[in-house]
Amino acid sequence: MTDHPARKPDQAKLLVALQDLDHMIRDAEDAKTAAKMQEMGFPMDGIAEIKKARTELTEHIKPQLLNRYQRVSQNYERIVVPVVKDLCTGCFAKVATSFRYEKNSVVTCESCGRILYFT
């Protein structure tokens, strides 16, 4: 797959993809959401497939970052959050503008510890 973020060295993007997958798994396993989806006509029987995709994705993430992701997930539902107008959208603390230019590094909010995603 040419667009698979795992082929790029950008670890922040991999963490975003991981969170997207985790949200998808959570929705699929949530009885209320799954019932709503099935009522609309959407089959939801491929949960094993996306769990497999999650495992494959984590193999491309550096262990220390994966640990950080898991650690933050113990405190927050949203682990990776976008930075909007130089604010962490998890806790709304100011994010240093210089962080945006730290290429190939994963930046966390100094206030809440969430992983930051610069859109």
Place this chain on the structure above:
Amino acid sequence: MMTSQELASYFRESLCIFDLKAASKREALAEMVDVVCSEHDIKDRGLILEMLLNRESLGSTAIGKGVAFPHGRTLAVRDLSIAFARSVRGVDFDSTDKKPTHAFFLIIAPPQDRDNVYLQVLGRVVDLIKDDASRDRVVGASGYAELKTIIEGQGL
């Protein structure tokens, strides 16, 4: 409850493709994601495409009668966005009725959607298309103005 006017407000001309070129599921998704990224100046196209392909692995969003609703949430988008596409020749989208898919409603939203507008929008679009007459009109729409008139006029 979301009105048909509110639903119609999500449809933009620049996010509608009336002559989808794609011949496969992946190509169809990529073509639609391209217009969304272009319209909203989104840099991480790959993240959106990956999320949509994963969502299709969970279960096909082509629920028969020539229509598909690829959808999902990703941090790569800032706001809820709907793209519409129509393929005259049809695309094999793993539809539940095994038939080619001709009309696509792509719905993507950020995870930070407190009011769950995403699910409301998805539900409204599915409701619209479940009606045979509306579906036929949407699939046969000649352009954006007609499509928007159909959606606005549903009185949903």
